[in-house]
Amino acid sequence: MKVIADLCxxxxxxxxxxxxxxxxxxxxxxxxxxxxxxxxxxxxxxGDWDAVMAAIKACHEAVHAMGAPRITTTxxxxxxxxxxxxxADKVSSVQQKMSC
Numbered sequence: 505m506k507v508i509a510d511l512c513x514x515x516x517x518x519x520x521x522x523x524x525x526x527x528x529x530x531x532x533x534x535x536x537x538x539x540x541x542x543x544x545x546x547x548x549x550x551g552d553w554d555a556v557m558a559a560i561k562a563c564h565e566a567v568h569a570m571g572a573p574r575i576t577t578t579x580x581x582x583x584x585x586x587x588x589x590x591x592a593d594k595v596s597s598v599q600q601k602m603s604c
Contacts, residue, residue, distance in 0.1 A: 505552070505553045505583055505585075506550070506551065506552060506553070506583065506584075506588070507550070507551070507552075507553045507556050507581055507582065507583050508548065508549070508550045508581070508582045508583075508589075508590075508591055508594075509548065509549045509550070509556050509560070509579060509580065509581050509582075510546055510547075510548055510578075510579070510580040510581075511546055511547050511548075511549060511560060511563070511577065511578075511579055512545055512546035512547075512577065512578040512579075513525070513526065513529055513546075513563055513564070513567060513575060513577050514575065514576045514577070514578075515567050515570075515572035515574070515575050516572065516573070516574035516575065516576060517572060517573045517574055518571065518572050524570070525567045525570055525572060526542075528563075528566045528567060528570055529547070529563040529566060529567060530542060530547070531566075532559060532562045532563050532566050533547065533549065533559055533563070536555065536558070536559040536562070538550065538551040538555060538556060538559055539551060539590070539591070541591060546578070548591050550590060550591050553583075560577075560579070564577070
């Protein structure tokens with residue numbers, strides 16, 4: 505099953521700036537080969553359910569390996585079985601409606 509995920513990983517106990525940890529998670533996602541898009545408060549990821557979940561687990565493992573004692577994660581998931589739809593399709597649909 506294909507899934508589009510919105511992931512927000514927040515390491516706790518590491519100080520105010522978390523960007524080094526988010527950068528490491530971004531490296532994990534790049535290595536996964538999954539289509540993803542970083543945004544101001546998280547990352548959208550699309551792909552096969554198991555591959556996306558494995559990448560999210562790998563993000564947690566990488567952030568813990570950097571010394572974060574705790575992580576809180578917000579995860580939103582969307583699936584469709586009636587047709588294929590990508591992140592780009594969803595954005596394009598809204599943009600087309602704005603130009604009407």
